[in-house]
Amino acid sequence: MPEFNHDVLILGAGPGGYVCAIRCAQLGLDTAIVEKESALGGTCLRIGCIPSKALLESSHKYEEAAGGLAAHGVDVQGVTLDLQKLMQRKEKVVKTLTGGVSSLMKKNKVKVYQGHASFTGDDRKVAIGDDTVAAKHVVVATGSVPASLPGVDLTQDRIDTSTDALSYTEVPKKLAVIGAGYIGLEMGAVWRRLGSEVVVLEYADRILPGMDAEIAADAKKIFEKQGLSFRLGVKVTGVSATKSGVTIQVDGADPVKADRALVAVGRKPNTDALGLDKLGVTLTDRGQIAVDKQFATNIENVWAIGDVIPGPMLAHKAEEEGVALAEILHTGRGHIDYNAIPGIVYTDPEIASVGQTEEQLKDAGTPYRKGVFPFLANGRARAIDHAEGKVKVLAHAETDRVLGVHIIGPSAGDLIAECAVAMSFGASSEDIARACHAHPTLAEAVKEAALAVDGRALHI
Ligand code: FAD
Secondary structure, eight states: OOSOSEEEEEEOOSHHHHHHHHHHHHTTOOEEEEESSSSSSHHHHHHSHHHHHHHHHHHHHHHIIIIITGGGTOOOOSOOOOHHHHHHHHHHHHHHHHHHHHHHHHHTTOEEEESOEEEOSSTTEEEETTEEEEEEEEEEOOOEEEOOOTTOOTTSTTEEOHHHHTSOSSOOSEEEEEOOSHHHHHHHHHHHHTTOEEEEEESSSSSSTTSOHHHHHHHHHHHHHHTOEEEESOOEEEEEEOSSOEEEEETTEEEEEESEEEEOSOEEEOOTTSOHHHHTOOBOTTSOBOOOTTSBOSSTTEEEOGGGSSSOOOHHHHHHHHHHHHHHHHHSOOOOOGGGOOEEEOSSSEEEEEEOOHHHHHHHTOOEEEEEEEGGGOHHHHHTTOOOOEEEEEEETTTOBEEEEEEEETTHHHHHHHHHHHHHTTOBHHHHHHSOOOTTOTTHHHHHHHHHHTTOOSOO
16 A cells, blocks of 8 residues: 555645645646535535625615615515525525535546544544545645634524524524624625614724724715614623523623624634644644644644634635645745735625725834725716725835725725736836726726825816
8 A cells, every 4th residue: 555645635625625626636746635514615615605695695686676776767566585595596506616616626636535534643644534544745724613702602592603694594683793894794784684683793993803994984884874783892791592582791781682693703713623733733822723934834744724824714815825835735836925815895885905904004104195086986886876985095105006905885896806916916006097997887996096196086
């Protein structure tokens, strides 16, 4: 029997793991992947990005049909909600895409093992059920799981994680969302649109901690107009559930009662029952697998990528790391520009961000110029009746290099792509401003914000 069964064995088939597997296979490495769930695709495809976006789309259509089309002269009567059908569509989307990942594994001749993987402690040997598989390189890509708060038991009915909130069988009359990050806001938006009264409780004194504060403040105002209510600066100390509802204990204030509580306070790295201790893999003080810039752990030929290591917990960050690591394993070289990784909140309007926030620039003492352009002055935004929000470009005051772009507005998630590309090429705001943008498009707002850095916006 050969010493190793594979060149590379990847633990976890989320966007980090399966993309790493494809790239390893493209580079000619004998590659295998192990996944404990029956469907491939990880949190992202099964219980994260994809089902949440499917629900956001369906709930958006419902809200539009139930009154949002009148201004267009479209009169819709008798709108009803078939929640079961809405959920079935979401499940179909998930099934199609997770099936697509299985096909990609076959196409690329990646061997798929199904089962829970754990290190045996014997070099790079991994136990999968009754089998033991050895590989020259082992990549840990086991992702993350929902985090909780002290005094909050996520196993109780009505005290929910995002996974539960993706599959409610009836619309909660009142939903309390704990945490005003992107998952809480997206799931809050879904259930508000479908008819829930939604209150969002947040420990910080603002929503979307970590994103640009000006954009987050704009978002709060818009969401309030839509009917979300916020209680900021509140510390949740416990949640208790009965058969009919939940009571959320709040430090120094009256408890909040609701039908269900959605706990969306972040996610934690998934290192449970992996046998990392047997191998002596070092963790950070936040429980992530500690890696160097090349994704190497402290154990030779054991690597880690994605949500299980430090950095933003985003699918595309995990994917980039998967590709970079495959190239490192093959050629010794691989690189990611972490400063050009966009972050998007898929609410309506969308919120998108790349690079540094204005607060970060101020804290670092970096001299910058700022250009802002509102969608109110963009012809396409007016035509489609989505003229809320703005684009904000931050560029270095001396070199004009783009340091950050923050957008709240229609299709912000797509508009941010050109900004990420520009930043990857080290563009100046002048570069974006001088590039021809087609008319009438929402992207013209990006060009105008870049022009505004130099005080030369044309349409305002
Ligand atoms: P994961 O996707 O978590 O995959 C890890 C895989 O490893 C899982 O399939 C797991 O079953 C498997 N595994 C774990 N332990 C073992 C073991 N011992 N043996 C075998 N298999 C194992 N990100 C975005 O970029 N955009 C979004 O819009 C977005 N929306 C989200 C919405 C929600 C509700 C949630 C919860 C997350 C969202 N995310 C989004 C985050 C995104 O899902 C994660 O950042 C991404 O999935 C991380 O990829 P990963 O490969 O590191 O891990």
